Amino acid sequence: MSWFADNLSALAHQFFPSLCLNCREALHDPLAICCIACQANWGITDLHKFTENSFTRRFWGRTPLVQGAAMFHFLKEGTTQKIIHALKYQGKQFIGTRLGRSYGHMLKSSWTKDLPDCIVPVPLHPKRKHERGYNQAVCFGRGLSMSMGIPLISGGLSRLQYMSSQTNMNRSERFQNVLQSFSVNKNKISPCTHVLLVDDVLTTGATLEACAIQLMKIEKMRISMATIAMSQI
């Protein structure tokens, strides 16, 4: 969000105080998402402080990562689930931007030795994009871009409809189908050689892996990844 939009939001807050997304208490800080008490229970991970962590291990033997981290552990019925739900299904795009801006400061201070040179969000499935009107990964990427000072290339990857229905496919066929649904827009990404690939939630990692494989078709490309949350599998 821009300086102007932030100030406009602060002004609106004077008349219509924002409520904590979790407990519905009035917020003192107009730019906060949750109250201080709920933020204390957010459970921000410290994964970004370690080159090898539970996030990067999920990609072992699949995709080489320079760095990888998720801001939160995704716990069902927890605050993180509420935040992600509000971001994806209630039109609250500012949540993604604010989380991104906050996490970007942490990533920048931990990844000083090898900072990515651009941010590319995982594109949304066209049908979802049409229904939702925005891509939550772009919102998160926009916030990261602001605080890390590196450009967001929202059209770096494109996503098509699946080539065929996944219903009767085995795991390998399903992955091939996902892989073919992404394509890289080389002209938009070059001359970057270290992309920070971002998404909302890491689950199996198949989507992020497919995107990374397509990005690595660009010569000398290296990949780091960041998500808002990661689930247990």
Ligand SMILES: [Zn+2]
């Ligand atoms: Zn609260």
